Amino acid sequence: MIQRKLTLVMENKPGALARVVGLFHQRGYNIDSLHVDPIEDFEPFRFIEDELGIKFQVGEVSRLTIRTTVGDKLMRQILRQINKLIEVIAVSDDESTYLKGVLRNENLL
Amino acid sequence: MKIAGNDILIQSLINEGVEYIFGYPGGAALHIYDSIFNQKEMQHILVRHEQGATHAADGYARATGKPGVVLVTSGPGATNAITGIATAFMDSIPMVVISGQVQSHLIGTDAFQETDMIGVSRPIVKHSFTVDKQENIAQIVKEAFHIATSGRQGPVVIDVPKDLTNPDELFDFNYPEKANIRSYNPPVKPENHQVSRAVDAILTAERPVIYAGGGTISSNASDELRELNELLDFPVTNTLMGLGVYPGTGKRFLGMLGMHGTYQANMAMHNADLIIAVGARFDDRITNTPEKFAPKAKVIHFDVDHSSVSKIIEADIAVFGQVKDSLKAINNYLRSRKDEINRQKLSPWHQQIREWKEKHGLNHELYKNDSDEHPILPQAAVQHIYQESEGKAFVTSDVGQHQMFAAQYYHFDEPRKWINSGGLGTMGFGLPSAMGVKLAYPEEEVICITGEGSIQMCIQELSTCSQYKLPIKIFNINNLALGMVKQWQDMNYDGRHSSISYEDSLPDFVGLAESYGHVGIKITKNSELKEGIAKALSIKDKLVFVDIYVDPNEHVYPMLVAPNGSLKDMWLGKGEKT
Numbered sequence: 001m002i003q004r005k006l007t008l009v010m011e012n013k014p015g016a017l018a019r020v021v022g023l024f025h026q027r028g029y030n031i032d033s034l035h036v037d038p039i040e041d042f043e044p045f046r047f048i049e050d051e052l053g054i055k056f057q058v059g060e061v062s063r064l065t066i067r068t069t070v071g072d073k074l075m076r077q078i079l080r081q082i083n084k085l086i087e088v089i090a091v092s093d094d095e096s097t098y099l100k101g102v103l104r105n106e107n108l109l
Numbered sequence: 110m111k112i113a114g115n116d117i118l119i120q121s122l123i124n125e126g127v128e129y130i131f132g133y134p135g136g137a138a139l140h141i142y143d144s145i146f147n148q149k150e151m152q153h154i155l156v157r158h159e160q161g162a163t164h165a166a167d168g169y170a171r172a173t174g175k176p177g178v179v180l181v182t183s184g185p186g187a188t189n190a191i192t193g194i195a196t197a198f199m200d201s202i203p204m205v206v207i208s209g210q211v212q213s214h215l216i217g218t219d220a221f222q223e224t225d226m227i228g229v230s231r232p233i234v235k236h237s238f239t240v241d242k243q244e245n246i247a248q249i250v251k252e253a254f255h256i257a258t259s260g261r262q263g264p265v266v267i268d269v270p271k272d273l274t275n276p277d278e279l280f281d282f283n284y285p286e287k288a289n290i291r292s293y294n295p296p297v298k299p300e301n302h303q304v305s306r307a308v309d310a311i312l313t314a315e316r317p318v319i320y321a322g323g324g325t326i327s328s329n330a331s332d333e334l335r336e337l338n339e340l341l342d343f344p345v346t347n348t349l350m351g352l353g354v355y356p357g358t359g360k361r362f363l364g365m366l367g368m369h370g371t372y373q374a375n376m377a378m379h380n381a382d383l384i385i386a387v388g389a390r391f392d393d394r395i396t397n398t399p400e401k402f403a404p405k406a407k408v409i410h411f412d413v414d415h416s417s418v419s420k421i422i423e424a425d426i427a428v429f430g431q432v433k434d435s436l437k438a439i440n441n442y443l444r445s446r447k448d449e450i451n452r453q454k455l456s457p458w459h460q461q462i463r464e465w466k467e468k469h470g471l472n473h474e475l476y477k478n479d480s481d482e483h484p485i486l487p488q489a490a491v492q493h494i495y496q497e498s499e500g501k502a503f504v505t506s507d508v509g510q511h512q513m514f515a516a517q518y519y520h521f522d523e524p525r526k527w528i529n530s531g532g533l534g535t536m537g538f539g540l541p542s543a544m545g546v547k548l549a550y551p552e553e554e555v556i557c558i559t560g561e562g563s564i565q566m567c568i569q570e571l572s573t574c575s576q577y578k579l580p581i582k583i584f585n586i587n588n589l590a591l592g593m594v595k596q597w598q599d600m601n602y603d604g605r606h607s608s609i610s611y612e613d614s615l616p617d618f619v620g621l622a623e624s625y626g627h628v629g630i631k632i633t634k635n636s637e638l639k640e641g642i643a644k645a646l647s648i649k650d651k652l653v654f655v656d657i658y659v660d661p662n663e664h665v666y667p668m669l670v671a672p673n674g675s676l677k678d679m680w681l682g683k684g685e686k687t
Contacts, residue, residue: 011292014239015227026232054291073419080416086236086256089292101294103415 001071003032004093006079007109008064009045011087012038019085020064029078032067039063047108048090052100061089111279114243115144118207118274121250123150124284127178129169129548130154131162135182136222137209140274145180154548154577157569159186161541163193164567167202168542171528172503173549174329176203176257183209183271184222188229192535195233197264199532200350201327203257204264205250206230210239212272226268235263240273243280248288255288260295261414262327296413299430304438306426307385307409311439312449314383314407316458317343320366320395323350323531324388324412325432331355331524333436334387340443342452344462346374348389349516350531357520358500363462364471367395368669369513372469372679372687373462375667379676380461381406388412388432391421392532401675411435469667469681471517481634484660487511487586490638491518494556494584497642502554502582503528503546507539507563510592513665515558537566540583544570547579554582554646561587561615561656568621574652575625582645583654585618588661596664600680622654633658 010016017036024031039045039061049055070078075093082091083098090099092109099108112120118141122130131154134142145153156162159181166177177197181190187208197204211220227237236256238249246269253265311317325334331354338345338361345355346363355362364371366378378384384406389395396402399421410417410424411432418427428435443450476492491514504519505528506512512529521527528546530538543557564585574581591609598606619629628651632641638657645653670678670686679687 014241015231015237018228019231022231052291077416077420084261084414084416086290086293098415100292101296 001069003067003069004075006066006068006082007092008066008082008088009039009048009061009090009109010064010085011089012060012062013087016062016087017064019087020066020082023081023085024068027078027081029068029070029074032069035065037063048099052089110282112282113274113276113279114246115140115274115276116147117243117246117280117282118250118269119144119148119151120282121247121284122178123148125250125254126175127151129545130178130180131156131165131545132180133159133162133182133186135186135209137183137211137271138180138186140271140276141180141207141209141269143276144274153180154544154573156541156573158567159189160192160537161544161567161570161573163190163204163206164196164535164538164541165545166204167193167197167538168505168528168545169549170197170202170204170545171542172525172546174525176205176254177545179204179206181206181208182222183211183226184224187224187226191230191233192537194230194264194266196530196533196535196538198233198235200323200530201262202264203262205253205257206264206266208266208268210268210270213270214272216270226266230266233264234266237266237268240267240269243273243278246273247282247284251285252288252290255290256293261324261417296429297431297434299428299435299438303426303428304435304442307428307439308442308446310383310407310409310426311341311385311443312446315454316381317341317383317385317455318363318377318381319343319345319355319385319387320348320378320389321345321351321354321387322348322389324390325351325354326388326524328388328413328432330388330433330436333433333440336440337436337443340440341450342455343385344377344459346370346378348392348395348531349529351389352516352527353521353524356522358522365516366676367392369517369665369667371466371471371517372667372681373465375669375676375679376465377462378403378406384408386410386412386424387436390417393421396421397669397671397674397676397678403676479635479638481636483635485632485635485638485657487514487588487659487663488518489635490584490586490657490659491515491558493639493642494558495519497639497646498554498556502526502556503550505529505539505543505546505555505557507559507566508534508536509560509563510588510596510663510665511558511560511563511586514586519558536563539563540567540581541570543581543583544574544577544579547581548577557581557583559583559585560592561585561589561618562591571622571625571627571652571654575627579652580648580650581652583652584642584645585654585656586659587618587656588659588663589615590661592661592663593665599664618654618656622652627652627654629653630655631658632656
């Protein structure tokens with residue numbers, strides 16, 4: 001087991017963070033660290049806007065960074081479970097990204 | 110036109126085509142109830158406990174495929190609904206639950222009847238919304254129905270603070286045509302490379318099994334599954350949630366698999382070289398010990414939910430998408446490669462399955478014993494119910510031995526006819542869910558097969574059945590104890606029957622049913638069984654409660670050996686193991 005980093009882009013809505021944190025507890029995963037910020041510089045996320053044909057407004061979306069220590073199989077499960085949360089727009093680990101539910105085999109975030 | 114928040118909410122439900130709303134009023138929901146009073150398009154069904162409301166909505170949803178709708182008040186109203194929401198969540202049933210909430214300015218003050226419903230329900234909903242202003246109500250309802258009924262379906266909660274339904278504040282109402290949720294995009298169609306890989310594996314299999322679950326029913330893919338089976342002539346097993354998706358009397362049907370599955374279904378899975386999992390999630394009641402599950406099998410997994418695939422059992426080939434679309438794609442592609450389908454190759458496999466079935470298959474002759482020297486066997490009771498209803502009824506059940514006997518001996522030829530709490534295993538589900546089914550299909554026979562333990566968990570709904578004149582037929586498989594717990598205590602705790610008995614304090618069920626204006630019938634002997642069941646089914650305009658006293662010492666078999674067993678390790682009878 002090694003420590004891994006997950007990056008999420010999600011809607012900045014009340015209760016959204018609680019869903020992510022709650023998921024870790026419900027499914028028996030552990031959070032080593034968690035960082036959350038509203039996204040102000042959209043430059044690194046323009047590809048999401050282009051891909052989905054949307055335009056982010058300031059304060060609308062947040063970036064979460066979660067560190068967790070798990071094996072490969074569980075990491076894949078965590079990623080898939082987070083992808084299921086309705087307010088998550090994109091989630092990445094080192095090797096893959098779910099962008100609005102569609103899997104890509106690279107870390108785009 | 111300008112209308113108030115309470116009317117916006119109710120008009121939005123009407124726009125969604127809601128026929129019935131199951132609920133229970135209270136302080137925080139009063140404005141909403143006033144709005145219900147002022148309309149005629151939708152009927153409110155007043156239950157006797159909010160758990161009953163959620164199960165009734167759930168039964169309606171399972172039988173029709175349309176979302177069930179529930180309305181409860183804040184605090185205890187909301188928390189009483191939790192068991193029913195969790196039941197729907199575990200079985201991926203579309204449901205929209207509207208809970209009243211205290212006024213916005215009181216939230217967080219421990220106000221009267223305040224509970225953080227969003228927090229309490231968070232782990233057991235697909236999604237939830239708090240209404241923040243009246244202008245957003247219509248959009249939220251639209252999104253809630255879209256989320257509940259798309260992708261992997263599930264319950265959605267809408268929590269509505271009372272002040273936002275105030276009849277004195279008016280707003281524009283336009284019901285949106287589409288829910289545009291930019292962060293939500295459930296998969297629909299499978300990818301071609303997944304389909305062609307699956308077909309390659311299908312065409313080379315020698316010992317294949319199609320293992321179809323509740324997702325196949327949710328996706329309305331029964332026809333496509335039957336078509337696949339016609340093309341391939343593969344044996345089919347169904348999970349508890351999947352019964353009916355392939356005909357229970359079908360030629361290639363193996364019966365249910367898993368914990369209390371048939372010998373031939375479990376043996377076929379264990380020895381298969383290809384398992385085609387269709388809308389099924391390899392639950393622990395199916396796999397037994399995952400490391401020992403089907404050691405020689407390649408697995409193709411059809412599912413709409415990425416997180417269900419390779420969660421328990423690693424899939425060799427995953428086909429993501431609505432099961433209906435995926436099966437259509439597979440069937441089309443298979444037709445184009447029809448010359449490569451070799452049915453001859455399967456005959457040793459079919460022969461092997463026939464042998465297993467003959468050796469240890471279920472005994473379908475039990476009902477023929479009408480001697481009063483022996484107590485009624487619960488299996489025989491179910492067989493009689495099956496025959497007298499010609500196998501055509503909707504059957505709801507509760508949880509325990511009677512549920513397993515019903516699953517084993519009532520053979521469902523159509524999907525959505527078998528309504529039971531598979532994932533959560535909720536006692537008390539049977540009667541209220543039957544109410545939802547009966548409201549949806551008033552002309553159809555609706556039977557609830559229950560036990561004297563389960564029925565008492567929501568027995569108050571007998572009153573609701575009386576109010577709305579719901580002529581459900583309840584068959585209470587009465588063994589005077591919590592039979593499944595007793596069975597485990599017999600098998601694993603040297604027969605120490607801890608807290609499973611209430612024999613001396615059971616109500617007179619016949620008298621109880623009659624006190625609500627229903628008909629009660631008591632059956633204690635084999636010689637009364639056929640006639641008593643037939644009589645109950647012949648009464649069309651009244652609810653009939655049939656209390657059937659059965660052998661209190663009967664166990665459900667087969668039963669997987671656990672822990673550490675595989676699917677081939679089964680108890681076949683008392684003290685008899687494979």
